[in-house]
Amino acid sequence: MDALAVVALIGRMVAGFSLLMAVPMVYAIYAGELVADDFLKATATTLAIGGLASLMTRRFRRELQPRDGFLLVGLTWAVLPTFGALPLYLALPGLSPTDAYFEAVSALTATGATVLSGLDTMPASVHVWRCLMMWVGGLGIIVLAVAILPMLGVGGSQLFRAEITGPMKDSKLTPRIADTARAIWGVYVLLSLACALAYRAAGMSWLDAFVHMGSTVSLGGFSSYDASFGHWNSPDIEAVAIFFMLLSGVNLTLYYVVWRERSPAPLWRNAEARAFYLVLAASIALIAVYLWATGAYDSLGAAFRHSAFHVVSIATTTGYAAYDYASWPLFASLLMILLGCFATCAGSTGGGIKMVRLILLLKQARHEFVRIVHPNVVNPVVLNGRAVSDRVMNNVVGYMMTYGAVLVGLTMAMLFTGLDAVTAFTAIVACVNNIGPGLGEVGPAVNYGGLSDVQTWICAFAMLVGRLELLAVLVLFMPAFWRD
Amino acid sequence: MDALAVVALIGRMVAGFSLLMAVPMVYAIYAGELVADDFLKATATTLAIGGLASLMTRRFRRELQPRDGFLLVGLTWAVLPTFGALPLYLALPGLSPTDAYFEAVSALTATGATVLSGLDTMPASVHVWRCLMMWVGGLGIIVLAVAILPMLGVGGSQLFRAEITGPMKDSKLTPRIADTARAIWGVYVLLSLACALAYRAAGMSWLDAFVHMGSTVSLGGFSSYDASFGHWNSPDIEAVAIFFMLLSGVNLTLYYVVWRERSPAPLWRNAEARAFYLVLAASIALIAVYLWATGAYDSLGAAFRHSAFHVVSIATTTGYAAYDYASWPLFASLLMILLGCFATCAGSTGGGIKMVRLILLLKQARHEFVRIVHPNVVNPVVLNGRAVSDRVMNNVVGYMMTYGAVLVGLTMAMLFTGLDAVTAFTAIVACVNNIGPGLGEVGPAVNYGGLSDVQTWICAFAMLVGRLELLAVLVLFMPAFWRD
């Protein structure tokens, strides 16, 4: 373990983070907001601490070992929110340090769970900062999943590297990690630009378009209005949101292949993306009909509109808390949350188990059934035409068991603090899967501001663990990790 | 597929079942109960139909293929309750056919979920029948798990054959299936006798002792009183119940080894049994302290007494609905139900995932963590000193995925019918794991009688699927199973 080399890197990262903080600072000064001072203080503090840490550890800079990588990843996602919380803590009177940290974790993990209410009357610079953190967090997540975790031996690159799909697999597309990261960066920036323009064209102000672009392509789900997309109540704006959430829900490297082939065929050829589209389409239809049949909406058209927006929002783990779907029959809202646990694709900004893991596990389960009927058939699990190695399957099983243990363990911890069952369970599910709003006391009509400090810390931990694909964080809690 | 050969066997089984039904019939006649007539009719009908089916298919009798075995197992557990429900339907006015079938399924699967209230004023013969079905069901379950399912290639005999444990593994103890079944039968009968005598000694009437012995050693949980063990409110009787539930919760073949070695050491040497004892002891202590700290009981002693009885009752999937633990803080009751999902050992009468599967999955997950730190270490999962084959691990993973899918799918189905979340989820968990009472509208203070017909059928299906180790039933729903 080379802790000082890790600190050296984190110092530089914090210093870089202060440049990002300068964006809302400049905006606050430009707009003449009273909170400009707070942003100045926060940015200066962040720059000073990051710069100092970087300078003081200068001579420890060196190539990191894989094991240091885990410490780096864990510390990055735990330390950056501390600084990200600073402007919120300074600019929003009455916000506790715990709540400010929670809000920053929620932003940087693109979870979108909020402790804040009265969003409509807050300084715009606060929203710029919240959604900028979310946007950068989303980018960090994909790079983490596609480039960094596979290098550390977690997650299995086979799951996240869509470019080895189909006929492209021999062309050695973007073979190196830096190239992969660059390709993702390009796709993400283009997607963001298109999204912001589309929101503007659909009727948002430039500021709203920027802020909501940040929470759409990151599948984060923050809004600058308490009513979220209910603020506009506009089918056009919702259609734009649906379109870009769907685009962001699949493996972004697929778009690179689409661009290379000059054809959208790779999106459909990819088993994971195909399952994502089919599951979402079927769920939208089912929930629309269910809502209409149970009388939640008068017309089938209205039921479809609201079903489409909310199913896509929750299933992609974006989690815009609009129109209060908590008042829907429980079947509909819980089905959406269930989708949020697995629907998004690996290599997207989405949270949860990821569709590819579910596909592999279901194939494995189906094999067991086939073996019952034909005991002597031995066939490996196949994905996109390639056999999946035991190594990857074991990793997926390990992930899934850890996922179950984390959900159960953290829900029990929340219950231990005295919460009701629906709130405790949905809060943990919404945080571990980085969805955002849950049901009950953390439902879309209310928020995480009502939780106690202990409950808030549990949820912040849940967001981090879920976001870093579980194993990458939890390995830090293993004694064996720290032994040599 | 040789359906007529299967029917021939089931016919004989139904005819045999009528002999069992003669027990409460004789009791009703002997006690001069008005329902003696109903038992007579039911017994005669069962004997006639079983005998006729057996005679008519006489010439189709032959050795079964493994695939026929699945049909036989599934049909047995679906058909016998139909006849088991007959006396209940006839003797209890106002009981619908759906509810009568549910009650019989609950008995034969040793689930113990009931739709009946007013138990205290029912004819004793009804209770004799309910608990006799439970007792026989319990026996059938172990024979199924230890002898039949491994023969069919489901479940993995390695998980259920405790006798290959430790130093005995070379002694070829009870190598043949018929011998194993006979050994289990012997252990089960001795356990039952001891249990009935102990209940009587602790203060029960002979009738109560018989009835509750049937629901204790089967880990079924029926009672002949609405208040269940609250009827006596006797620490002695509870101690007897706790003792025999604990005895019944481990692999019964272990007692055969204990007898051969003339030492209780095998119980502690067995990794699964050891985990069972440790998990239960820790949970009793935790819940006792929690209940005392939250003020549910005035003294730590009272908290311990109630914690011990209820934790053992629910964790062993017995599910005696005494003292209404539903009024406890949710953390305590949900933790107990969670234990019920996995605590009992394979080869016991308990339901759920079984401790051995959980141990294997946790070991597998831990291996993934170790591989992160030491990527080149290759070590198989080891249980009781032997490496677990990939074949068994794949089977466990397939089981676990199916388990998750069944829980989620059936809970969604219950929500679809309009139930609240806690009732829907705990009803399914309590039925799939064959625990019995859930929480909410199916909690210990109420029961399954309040459910609609559709909900009742879903729960009956859940009990059967859970009891038959999932794969053995669900394979019947695969088109490939029916093709040649």
Ligand SMILES: [K+]
């Ligand atoms: K989100």
Ligand SMILES: [K+]
């Ligand atoms: K039971």
